[in-house]
Amino acid sequence: MTKRFEDKVVVITGGSDGIGLATAEQFAEEGALVYITGRRRASLDDAVRQIGHGAIGVQGDVTNLADLTTLYARIERDHGRVDVVFANAGMHDPVPLEAIEESHFDSTFGLNVKAMVFTVQKALPLMAQGGVIVLSGSIAGTKAYPGQSLYNASKAAVRSFARSWTNDLKDRGIRVNVIAPGATETRLIRDFFDKTPGAEEDVIKGVPLGRIARLDDVARAVLFLASDESSFVAGHELFVDGGVAAV
Template sequence: MSRFSNKVVVVTGGTSGIGLATAKAFVAEGASVFITGRRQEALDAAVKAIGGDITGVRGDMSKLADIDRLYDAVQQRYAQIDVVFANAGGGSFAPLGAIDEAHFDETFATNVKGVLFTVQKALPLLRDGGSVVLTGSVTGSTGNPAFSVYSATKAAVRNFARNWILDLKDRHIRVNVVSPGVIETAGLNDLFGGGAQAEGVKTGMVASIPAGRVGKPEDVADAVLFLASDAASFVNGAELFVDGGMTQI
């Protein structure tokens, strides 16, 4: 029997990159999976690419009404949720001195507000003994030029886990963080300027990765499924870096 047979899983930001790879992995292991995305075209394409027991719900997780619509869709089919992977997020570069209010508000709305209410609004459906996995980042633990706002949001996400395991201890719901490093995704390529420029940046960063390569979305998906599984039943409030060792040196 697969690890997630008869389990219901929610993956926000599931139309590309890490979210898409993780949704695929959960479906492959027997789960019924709900994914979200802001663009209907991308959502439809992801559902088709994943196949199996997958449902797409269009929504922006920084908007509480969209989160409500997500869980309404789940509740129409299932009585409970077993795993929430709060993955939706994003960011852009802005050095101190050039940070404007819109940049701050958008980044915190998606990465902090969205994660908070994605988890909080799941609680009535999330089963006792269930699992929550949050997407952090190596940037939450390291200094990065022109990336302070994004980095601050990921530090906040990491501290959500530390606190929520206390709030949820009576329900035995585990909360952990997966923190990717340099992962081959469309979002990262866009952040690095796309095309040859992005490839050059990533190649330059490989020197700081002891594993000697850029990561794949599937590397992160494997970590998420471990944290969500019974194999991690005594792992709680932890941050698992999936970065080839770059944060450890």
């Protein structure tokens, strides 16, 4: 196992489950000092035990700016810096246009958009030349899947952030990129497939590589974007979708 992130301080929001947890595990195995966030204490503690390697869980809600301030204050006390931010916390709540209510808009954009802005903004005072930001996007920001326009739009905003922030932060030597998975083997999608006969087969039919993504497929791509191996990659959206968006 390589140690590309030896002693690097890595922050992962939404790190107690799914893609965030799988990515935290890989960062930790490669020597990173990992901090994860999550709203539920029990899930966060379980994730920290699973990650091992001295990982630290900071309970909080990333839509609450005070909780983000607490997160970075803890890291500043511990290390005085942040090297990598994986702004991963997000939600998928598909609602057709005619059924959208104000609460749907507020929850989707509050977590997928507003929280991402302040997760990054509040990290910047601790980031120096060579810092890396990876934003959690989705192929939905490009594909415009029906019946989920709010989610699609929120992920399109993430794509725009990477472009804008690449320009905003270029003089500081901080790179920003987006990881954009397609259907991925998370607990939530497995629950959906189990409850919806034929859904998994229908999804797979649309994937040129013939399967949905594994958690490690996405995690490895995040680590690539966070590593020196991608040192000349900026403002990019990396699709991890088995060819769906490209083909």
